[in-house]
Amino acid sequence: MKRAIAMILFATIVLFTGGKEASARDAWVVIDADTGRLLSGSNEHVRMPIASLTKIWTAFTVLESGAPLGITTISPEAASAEGSSLYLKQGVSADVEGLLYGLMLRSGNDAAYALAEHAGGSLQGFVDLMNDNALLYGLNDTVFTNPSGLHNDLHLSTAYDTALMMYHAMKNEAFRKIASTHTYNYQLNNESYSWQNKHRLVLSNETAIAGKTGFTKTAGRTLVTYFEKDGKKIIVVTLNDGNDWNTHRQLSEEVFSKYELVTVAKKGRYAILPGMEGELNKPIKLLLKKGEKTSVSHILRIPRGEHKTCIGRWTVYFDNDPLLTKEILLTR
The missing domain is CATH 3.40.710.10 (DD-peptidase/beta-lactamase superfamily)
Structure with missing residues (x-):
């Protein structure tokens, strides 16, 4: 005991x-x-x-x-x-x-x-x-x-x-x-x-x-x-x-x-909104293992205003956590 x-x-x-x-x-x-x-x-x-x-x-x-x-x-x-x-x-x-x-x-x-x-x-x-x-x-x-x-x-x-x-x-x-x-x-x-x-x-x-x-x-x-x-x-x-x-x-x-090293966004032009395009100067790449690409998402932040050209922010997320942000040239 x-x-x-x-x-x-x-x-x-x-x-x-x-x-x-x-x-x-x-x-x-x-x-x-x-x-x-x-x-x-x-x-x-x-x-x-x-x-x-x-x-x-x-x-x-x-x-x-x-x-x-x-x-x-x-x-x-x-x-x-x-x-x-x-x-x-x-x-x-x-x-x-x-x-x-x-x-x-x-x-x-x-x-x-x-x-x-x-x-x-x-x-x-x-x-x-x-x-x-x-x-x-x-x-x-x-x-x-x-x-x-x-x-x-x-x-x-x-x-x-x-x-x-x-x-x-x-x-x-x-x-x-x-x-x-x-x-x-x-x-x-x-x-x-x-x-x-x-x-x-x-x-x-x-x-x-x-x-x-x-x-x-x-x-x-x-x-x-x-x-x-x-x-x-x-x-x-x-x-x-x-x-x-x-x-x-x-x-x-x-x-x-x-x-x-996986490309999650290619270099080039993107149709963003009606009347707006974006130019990504470099591809966005992430270090991913098999099956992880489905956890990747993207958010583009567009500044307010009516300027013909401006800089947007393209943010890549993994499991809803922001990983990196790149600039994208936006034109109207």
Whole structure:
């Protein structure tokens, strides 16, 4: 009888202390890099530590902040940042663009702090900016407490939100160039550096275009990879996966084999309304697997007025969720 009561109490404790965040050990996700659509995943919305994948958002926030690239001075706090480092020295004047390469390719925490102080005025000012940008771009399950990804109990995201970070960041041409670079040569005062990208797949797999690695004892191994093949573009994220290189290869190969790039609207002229035509300059394509085309729908928004020519908005939906919008030239 006592054993039975004990088992009931144990089950009750599991039920009330369980839930996604408590039970998740790892997570992964694959999204369409053109639309952000979730293609597959496991625990993809569970909030977990992401380690240095944080630096994707740090770099993107710096580039989007409007802060001049130019030169910045390494503060005592930046020079003494714990964790992975570029070994920047206090008081040294450093090129901001070079620091962005050191941040993404070598995961320098000192670079992260120097960039934060440069673009945000202070470390906390920049962290606030990161969180404001997270809300602006729909990272609803993400909170940042620092620009490097060092562990903090409140510094959490999800596999899906992290994939969205890469999705938005790769639309910035400067970020895309940095994140896809294999080797960067950097001159700092009288010293020369050659930084090789830590992302093994970016260096060895022709379909892996860009990415970021991460690790802390709490987060485990974290990894994001942007893949392209035959016009198909996907982003893979794994959190707390000790076999992440193979997982990313496997997931990318599976998705590329299951999904096709399907034309859902052809380039050309369309009869919109009596007396109105539309010209679509480029075809609209979506990454779809067999049977999904029936879930695609379209809505065309026509501006008010009697102008002979105007720009309409052609939005493509999947299961009633908007995926992408293209301009269409309307003539009366």
